[in-house]
Amino acid sequence: MNKDAQQLQPLKVGLVGNPNSGKSTVFNQLTGLRQKTGNFPGVTVEIKEGSFTLPKGRRVSLVDFPGAYSLYPTSSDEKVLAEVLTHTTDPHFPDVLVYIADVTHLEKHLLLFTQILDLQIPAILALNMIDLAAAEGIKITVQPLAAKLGVPVVLVNGRTGENIAQLSAVIEQMESISPVLTKPFYKFSDDETSVSDAIKHNFGISNAYRALLLAHHKDWLPFLNSAEKAILGTITETKQFQSLRAQVEETLSRFDRFTPIVQEAIQHPPVFPTTTTDRIDAVLTHRVAGPFIFVGVMMLVFSCIFYGYEITGGWVEGLMGWLIEKAEAAVAPLQIAWLTDFITKGILEGLKGVLVFVPQVALLSFLIAMLEESGYLTRVVFMFDKMMRRFGMNGRSIVALIGGGACAVPAIKGTRTIGNWKERIITIMVTPFISCSARIPVYMVLIPIALPRAGWWIWAQVFGAMYVLGVVTALASGWVLNKILKTREASFLTLQMPVYRVPHWKNVWLTVMDKVKSFVAGVWKPILIITSALWFLSSFGPGDIAEKAKNSASMDITAGVRTDADRGDLEASYKLEYSWAGKVGKFIEPAIRPLGYDWKIGIGILSSFLAREVFNSTMYVIYSLESVGKKEESAAGDEKPFERYATLKDRMMNDRFRDTDQRIYTTATGLSLLVFYALAMQCMSTLVVVKQETGRWRWAILQFLVMGIMAYLFAWVTFLVAS
Amino acid sequence: MQRRYRTLPELKAHESAQAVSFTDPELACKLTAMGVLPGAMIEMVRKAPFGDAFYVKVDGVRLALRTEEAEQILLTV
Incomplete structure (x- = not known):
């Protein structure tokens, strides 16, 4: 392809980083509203794509890969990255990678970066959260990192947008920069070399590390056909290659090598001080107070949705009444009774069916985004892991179940925060059992009919019992589904709890917009x-x-x-x-x-x-x-x-x-x-x-x-x- | 005879110990990738409200672990 033809194609840039590196915030800063959320083919992993223009006019299509710690994945989120980066003809395979690292924990954030270096994909290291680093008294010298890793290093602040323009400028220069690092970052063991060489030879792959990754992931990589899997199987067997052990050895060796580089670049204060996050967690995750505070927070969420439904439902009714009047007036001169009827009771009823949920979806997405962005949802997972796991769900499922008490539609839209496929499916399947607001008028008619001689006191009890019935069936179905559904995903809790931060308005706003847009786009037709x-x-x-x-x-x-x-x-x-x-x-x-x-x-x-x-x-x-x-x-x-x-x-x-x-x-x-x-x-x-x-x-x-x-x-x- | 190791769930709140190794290879992969390496100091912060999970701190990073995961982490006595 010549240079001119290349100019027409947008530059494919991938955003990569560990979970909690502030990657999405940088993504939002770069793309703003020009983004959409889709599903990665074949799996329920969410992938965000956006676009923006570089200073000199070149278009960029930006992919926000799910957060990952390593190219040795332990969840379906992490698998997406390993799959794309080992498959050079994948449509998402990037021309340039921007690696976002939390500079306050840089010594833990570089493993994946050094793996990317060894894949010889042009990469930029963006050190994020420089505001937190300054607050914690961390001093950063960029030069040793740039020199020893052989890549451009940019300091950014995703929350304020500081230096984002500079990051753009560096992306633009990447095409003319050739990688400085000529030697691989990680030196293979003899076993790894022989496995990698054999795969390079058999598959015509030039990059040694990519060849090695095929050996590690031969069992699940979807782009390998059975013949290729068989060859990889033979190679790893004859060389007696032990994947898990090799992974740990490689990881430790990479840490050994980059830790001194980080220590040269980053000066931490001598001890980790007790921070605000520790003080907040002492209360919010307290063994006794924690669950009570959670119940309080959830009651607040429920009230917001419940009264939101009453109020915005009235608005939608009002709007629809006005629309029906206008439509009738417009169609009446035609003198076709069925057409008027169809427009008012068919089409407009359908429009109402979509509109009535828009405020619901917006409101619950907003509340969930606030809980997620602040860091609280991770603590919820920690506190309720055991309880919910019995029913095949996750701590985050509680938010969906409670939201379902108002309306299942926004609640199910909100289950995206549940990372594990099986736990998410179970949550989606059982949430509609929870009695929603739309059932209330029906209960109000039926309860007095069923028990005509009982007073309102008994009726109220029965009304409460209907909710209990919903919760019990939801949990029981979760328990059953947990027994039936099989997943090959290993279930780990092991998760990092981020520091508490005030939710970033731009992230929250874009999440809400995205949810509403995708809801309307997906449901209006059916x-x-x-x-x-x-x-x-x-x-x-x-x-x-x-x-x-x-x-x-x-x-x-x-x-x-x-x-x-x-x-x-x-x-x-x-x-x-x-x-x-x-x-x-x-x-x-x-x-x-x-x-x-x-x-x-x-x-x-x-x-x-x-x-x-x-x-x-x-x-x-x-x-x-x-x-x-x-x-x-x-x-x-x-x-x-x-x-x-x-x-x-x-x-x-x-x-x-x-x-x-x-x-x-x-x-x-x-x-x-x-x-x-x-x-x-x-x-x-x-x-x-x-x-x-x-x-x-x-x-x-x-x-x-x-x-x-x-x-x-x-x-x-x-x-x-x-x- | 004195024991050579103890496991993470044996730590009391605010007690710290050095990680020696991880018994389960898959968990070892996950933990090392997250930067929890043999030799790291692990501090027990607290137990989850309903038990079965632990809140720990490793080099200023806060982690949540299930009991069966925490049991795989061997610590110095």
């Missing part, structure tokens, strides 16, 4: 499709259902069963009964009859797919109370929550099965329906987000089926026991 489908099912049926509904309503009124004032409500009710949704409800009635439900509940369950609270508005329509429902819901007072839906409750309780003339809503039916709503996966938005976060529909479908089956069985048992 949600629109599902709402449109549900609209179609409830608006159309075999034949002219509007005409049929009109006739049935007239017959009822002539027969004197209902008065003319009810005509509109009656027609709506019959129309729903005659629609495809009504047909589906009647079709599944035999299947749900054992749980005590009739076809009307079938329609309710079906329509709940939009959002669980839609159960109530569907019931209002079915019981020909559409006009009453609007009044009752909008006039809802907070003082007597259980009496909010009184008219609906009365009408439902008087309803009887057509064949047996027995009451539909007995205590048994009520309780069974409560259990069903607590356990069933009835939320399309959650399913779409589960697909988005796991990368596959497989998990979403599995979740839907398993939760559905569990809901059915438990509801059935409840019905049997209660009758």
Whole structure:
């Protein structure tokens, strides 16, 4: 490729460093809003890509690799880096690497850097957190590092953006700089030399260290085919190569070599002083106080989400009401009834289904980013590791489970902070069991129906029990999944706890933006499709259902069963009964009859797919109370929550099965329906987000089926026991 | 006979000892990569609230370890 052609291609720069090196902050400084988060092919590891322009105009595509300590990975995060750097034709293989190191612990941060040197990838050493170093009285001399490591060294402060421009300028010069270090940093043992030579010869690889890494990672590197694996197997066997031992020897030897270089460059004060972080941790991770403080913090998170849902939900309702009005006015002149109906109840309903969650996702992402950025989440993992591990989860899962108490959608979006694949999947799978805000209105209708003679005191107890039921099923399912799911990832806790820092506003802001953008981009299409489908099912049926509904309503009124004032409500009710949704409800009635439900509940369950609270508005329509429902819901007072839906409750309780003339809503039916709503996966938005976060529909479908089956069985048992 | 080594969980709070070696090779890989080398001074800071994990300090770096991990770290007496 000639020089001109190269100019057209963006320069591929990789950002590498240990966890807690402040890498993401530097990434955000370099790219700002020009970044997106994707998944690394094949694994659930998150990879951030961004772009920026160098001072002289060359474009850079920047990849933020997951933090790693070494090219000998112990987690799927670390594997990504080893995989890319051993595979020179990988699309992510960088032209230049920028290595971010925490200068306050430089003696621990250079292992991976010296491994990169030996791969002969052009690299820049960026020493980060110079503000902390100054505060701790650490003195830095750059010259010995640059000379002995043979690379440009830049001092940066990711948080303030200090020297970031200089880093850019050095990246620009990299193409014209040839590596100074001609000899490998790590000197191979005889065994390593012979293994590496054999691989170089067989695979046509020029770099000795890359060849050696193939020997170490032959079992899992995805780009190796079985023939190549067999050759590597033969080589390592005949040379009696012992990977694990060689890794430790190599690591120790590298430390031996770079420790004196670091000591020459960095002057630490003689003792490590007790810092603010130690003082904060003495309280926050205290054996007794720690968990209580955590409960307090989580209650705060829960309240924020819970009240955030109430407040922003009202805003979205208001906005949608305004939009519906505008849309109706715009479409009305066309005189097409179904189109108006489709736009207001199909498309705009779908838009609402997306919009209502945006503030939720933003708010919970914000709170989680604050906890993560401050360093507190790592302490949570430390404190609750044992407790959560029993249920196949991680300390960080608690945040998702509590967030799920408000809404599973943002909670599942927030599980990205869980590094371990299996723990993350389990958290995603069990979070929807936790009773979310959308279930509350349904519980409010059903609890008084199930226990009509009990007072509000008992009702409140049952309401609390619904939450307990959710938590217990979530943990029990986690326990079961933990037994079933297999992972080859070794589970280590061993993690570094960073110093406490005030969250960096730019990182928090970019995280929130990223979460919201990716949420909207991922969910709007499926949600629109599902709402449109549900609209179609409830608006159309075999034949002219509007005409049929009109006739049935007239017959009822002539027969004197209902008065003319009810005509509109009656027609709506019959129309729903005659629609495809009504047909589906009647079709599944035999299947749900054992749980005590009739076809009307079938329609309710079906329509709940939009959002669980839609159960109530569907019931209002079915019981020909559409006009009453609007009044009752909008006039809802907070003082007597259980009496909010009184008219609906009365009408439902008087309803009887057509064949047996027995009451539909007995205590048994009520309780069974409560259990069903607590356990069933009835939320399309959650399913779409589960697909988005796991990368596959497989998990979403599995979740839907398993939760559905569990809901059915438990509801059935409840019905049997209660009758 | 006196024991030659003890393991990390035996340390009391704020007690320090020098790491001698790591018995599990995989954990040895992980710890050495994180800069916890044989010869490093390890200080026990505290036990986790529900037990089963330890908060330690090595050269000013704070680490969390599970009991089964901490048991692999042999220390001088």
